[in-house]
Amino acid sequence: MLLAQISDTHVQLPGGELDRYYDTAGHLARAVAHLNALSPQPDVVLLTGDTVDAGAPAEYARLREILAPLRAPLFVIPGNHDEREAMRAAFGADAYLPADGFLQYVVEEWPLRLIALDTVVPGEPGGRLCEARLRWLDARLAEAPTRPTVLFLHHPPFQTGMTLMDRMGLREPEGLARVVASHSQVRHVLAGHLHRPIVTAFAGTIASTCPSTAHQVALDLPPDTGLSVVMEPPAATLLYYDERADTLVHHLSYVGERPRHVLHDGQAWQLHEAPPARFRG
Ligand SMILES: [Fe+2]
Numbered sequence: 399m400l401l402a403q404i405s406d407t408h409v410q411l412p413g414g415e416l417d418r419y420y421d422t423a424g425h426l427a428r429a430v431a432h433l434n435a436l437s438p439q440p441d442v443v444l445l446t447g448d449t450v451d452a453g454a455p456a457e458y459a460r461l462r463e464i465l466a467p468l469r470a471p472l473f474v475i476p477g478n479h480d481e482r483e484a485m486r487a488a489f490g491a492d493a494y495l496p497a498d499g500f501l502q503y504v505v506e507e508w509p510l511r512l513i514a515l516d517t518v519v520p521g522e523p524g525g526r527l528c529e530a531r532l533r534w535l536d537a538r539l540a541e542a543p544t545r546p547t548v549l550f551l552h553h554p555p556f557q558t559g560m561t562l563m564d565r566m567g568l569r570e571p572e573g574l575a576r577v578v579a580s581h582s583q584v585r586h587v588l589a590g591h592l593h594r595p596i597v598t599a600f601a602g603t604i605a606s607t608c609p610s611t612a613h614q615v616a617l618d619l620p621p622d623t624g625l626s627v628v629m630e631p632p633a634a635t636l637l638y639y640d641e642r643a644d645t646l647v648h649h650l651s652y653v654g655e656r657p658r659h660v661l662h663d664g665q666a667w668q669l670h671e672a673p674p675a676r677f678r679g
């Protein structure tokens with residue numbers, strides 16, 4: 399099974415600041431084409447929040463238009479830039495979002511069981527999983543203790559060393575850590591929000607964040623260095639699950655075509671071929 403994650407698409411209406419500065423809509427269209435061109439195709443694609451920038455219905459309409467060519471089934475969760483009810487209305491026809499309450503749900507169709515979490519606190523950049531949301535997760539995990547499971551949420555449940563982003567992270571992540579640590583089937587926790595690829599140990603499993611499909615946050619580790627955008631290459635996370643071995647491997651798949659130097663064509667080594675000119679200097 400191949401699971402793809404994209405994140406922080408931040409789609410705006412034409413002419414909005416992010417649209418002009420970072421071409422978030424154009425970047426998402428390229429990410430969709432990239433996912434469609436993957437071989438093998440991802441079985442499922444997760445979009446982990448900040449899907450639009452202001453949570454407006456018209457932004458969601460544009461988002462859906464750009465996502466329409468995506469071949470693999472898509473599942474969305476909200477981030478701090480989303481608006482819960484507008485998102486529910488925009489994706490309601492897909493029938494996986496609950497009719498009311500938090501946008502938390504379970505996807506059962508694949509060898510990896512997928513559990514979506516809603517960390518949104520309206521009006522706040524940071525996130526939270528309150529007792530009700532954690533109790534729901536604990537109950538869902540208790541239903542299928544032997545099924546390998548991936549959790550996905552917008553705010554990562556760990557400190558990154560990037561102080562400004564950490565201040566708007568997941569409040570009281572110990573609550574999630576407690577639930578996850580008590581269920582040994584959780585193989586991975588996928589998050590967004592950081593606009594960077596980060597991987598760490600978490601509560602007896604592995605947690606990671608996904609780059610944005612458009613603008614990335616610069617890696618500034620000295621305390622209080624502020625926050626900058628840097629146009630590092632956009633990427634999707636790919637989780638490759640080997641069912642027989644029950645192993646889950648985390649890859650990054652950079653969006654866009656790059657010249658290749660073929661070393662082996664599948665039949666024989668091709669070491670006499672020189673690399674394309676762009677490889678030098
Ligand atoms: Fe974001």
Ligand SMILES: [Fe+2]
Nearest residue numbers: 448477478591
């Ligand atoms: Fe965010």
